[in-house]
Amino acid sequence: MPKEVAIIGVGYAGFRALTPEVSYKEFMYEAAVKAYEDAGVDPRRDIESFVTVAEDFTEGTSIFDEYVPDQLGAVLKPVHTISGEGLHGFIAAYLQILTGAMDIVAVEAHSKASNILTPDEIMAFAMDPVYNRPLRANPHFIAGLEMNRYLCETGATREQCALVVAKNKHNALYNPLAAYGASIAVEDVLESEMVSYPLSRLDMSPRADGAIVMVLAARERAEELSDIPIWIRGVGWCNDSFSLENRDWTNAIYAARAAEMAYRMAGIRTPWQELDFAEIDDTFSYKELQHMEALRLCRPGEAGLLVEDGATEIGGEFPVNPSGGSLGMGHLLDASGLARLLEVVLQLRGEAGQHQLPDVETGLAFGWRGLPTTSGAAVILSN
């Protein structure tokens, strides 16, 4: 039985399409100040280690690790960068506390997507240079291929995917943090510009700027510092084959394995019953369905039917992405998973305002690193 660790503070800035008034440092500072205030800690004195999440080409700076300590209060302290999903960074912080060497650790992730002028070219730069890049296709073709295969094998439809978009953007209207809340209809999605068949423009979550900081603490400190610590029940993460030629185009195996690890740690056997809600990566509309199935919330092919029935609405039996997900809040690049986790924390604390779910005790957050990766991580929390 691993040590008990809780989230005792969260802070955030954004999320908006543009944030021209602040540099990334000032953005991170804002989220950090709020998180430390929420946790009741002084980073210079109390926080023993810091984990940030960043990729050089997302920031436009090599060795971005250099530029993080000052705005997090981490100067001359243990700091390291995880080049991965925000949830990987969160898990790295959790692992450090589990070792017993540290009691309080902070994690940060952010997106300044608005500062990237050539996002698709940079995404293409992540593809295998010998086998895939020379095809010179916009990398979204990978999502198109996967969506097509997924729909074909599971019987899910473009309409069901469009319902996910409508649901999430509608949820976002009730979330003051969200950048892209809207009332749209299924037809709007089906008729939107085709990007890479069958993936249309509205099937894709638009990018946003945002910064999130969380503070984790081991049980004794957590109980001292927080009135409502949110406990980590399980974590899991997994990479599948990076190669396009070798991957499974229907099933998100990385998600299935990550979830399996997290469920095992949390002692969960029937997720649909034992979890109250979930925040699941919806970078693309079909991903929410594919991930729901991989996370064993339902059987393959059933996710689309559940969305149709309204089961995953805020008022439904098992709300999925009550925050609005990336489709409604905006995609925060590698910080997206941490945005999913943020919502789980707020819901479990009863701080979700207008879109608060009633009587929730346990929630799951799942993040995916996006194209062209098969990398994901899951975290289960309870109050």
Add this chain to the structure above:
Amino acid sequence: MGLRKVAVVGAGMTKFVRRAQETGKELAYEAAKMALDSCELTLDDVDGVALGTAPDAFDGVHMKGEYLSDGAGAWRKPFMRSYVGGGTGVFAPIQGWYHVASGLFDVCLVVCEEKMSSCQPHPQGAFLTIFDHTTERPLGPNLLWIFALEMNRYMQTYGLQKKDIALVSVKNKRNAADHPCALLGDPNITVEDVLNSEVLAWPVQRLDVSPVTDGAVALVLAAENVAKRITDKPVWIKGVGWSLDTAYWTNRDLYYPKYVEYAARMAYEMAGIREPRKEIHIVEPYDPFDYKELHHLEGLLLADKGEAPRLTAEGVTARTGNMPVCPSGGLLGVGNPIAAAGLMKVAEIFWQLRGEAGKRQVPGKPITGLAQAWGDLMQVGTVIILGIGG
């Protein structure tokens, strides 16, 4: 201290070459496979993978951790990539350590890879973008500047001369002649050779610098009970430490690496070491430039401030000396594929403590060794202390 004990049980590395035929994935695979073979484990025995690799701009792949993941053995396994610039090579095993010490994993594979040669026309180009995009890049800086600025400040503070520093380059390149993977081993190099080499950015000369290199190294870490089944000579991780200083490097006095001291103190405390000079038997500090070995020895509290050059001149840091430093040949001799170079140092301590370093073996029976790496904008110190027995 109540922490779960973690040991290094296997290691492997590729040759360090100027330009490898192998892709980055293949380099990672070769090192990982060798590490697993060295302790007779297979990928099925591995619970998770921790990869360390430095700037993506070298290999020419964004999110290169993902691209390298399958080469590093992370197919359908938990995988994470840590990245602290040049400090990565020693940070990756620290990450591996917290994977196993957390209790969630029993065996973790740690891999470090660098394929700098992919970056054309010169890998140094990747370093142009480490400087602040608004306040520094418009000045057209290159990597040599910051080393030269730091070296000059260090020399000036203690009144050192180039010849005091060149001794390190000579020692390490000669040591490297006994390393089977070395790129720049030279049993005959002299101080004159270093002093006569081309001035690149005064006071830095060509032979003060380690070259651009390709290579990969891997270690296998295991929890105590598992380690003891795998090998009768587990090398225990006694202490780890890391620290990152402010990004505002022009606001710091570069003569002393405070962040290395903080990282070292953290590791010494965890290892229960009170007199480092006496209790550390072998040291592998990061030596991308010769003066850095001296700078770091002082930061590691293994030499008094300004005294490291004297220890070198007196032969204390020679392989047969009282405190061997860089018996592997270091980055100056073996090569500098950034993250892999740091892990090479950890592997060296592993081999030395087990008596498996062949011609490089230091005399006596060393029990405790320390490896340290450094990186970012003269900013990060990462330290790991290994020990055999007990």
Add this chain to the structure above:
Amino acid sequence: MTAKIKEFPGVGLRESDFTERKVLFTEWKPDARYAWDAGIAIGRYLAALKEGRIIGVRCHHCRRTVVPPRIFCEWCFRPMDEWVYLEDHGVVNTFSICYVRWDMERLEEPLIPAVIEIAGASKGMGILHLLGEVDPQEVKIGMKVKAVWKPAAERIGAITDIRYFKPIK
């Protein structure tokens, strides 16, 4: 173990293997372009540079005046208290004489990068810039230097609005 292994993996290639096409390779030039938000602190710094001035900030808690400016004091982890205009001269903290470009080609004229502690800021607070109008062999740590600005019409709000720093008596 290194003692036992005879052959380590890794095949080193030479330049000629590439120029003579003895090995196969692919090439790619990434189009990676960014427009970074300057933000509050650096935005003001650049605006001041356009006016021919160097501005810093001060933390009342640790009493440091620092440059380049930032909105938070990284030592005290609190917001900075006031903007402070600094002088445009200072002292060389460290320098180098660089004879090569980033791709290792020799430069015609060496560049002299330096960290210059700006007068008006706390001791040790420097910025990176270049030295000019000076014989490289004459440069010393501790030398007093002053900024040489571009004419007002050419200044755009960038660190290069200062051409270089030159020695003063």
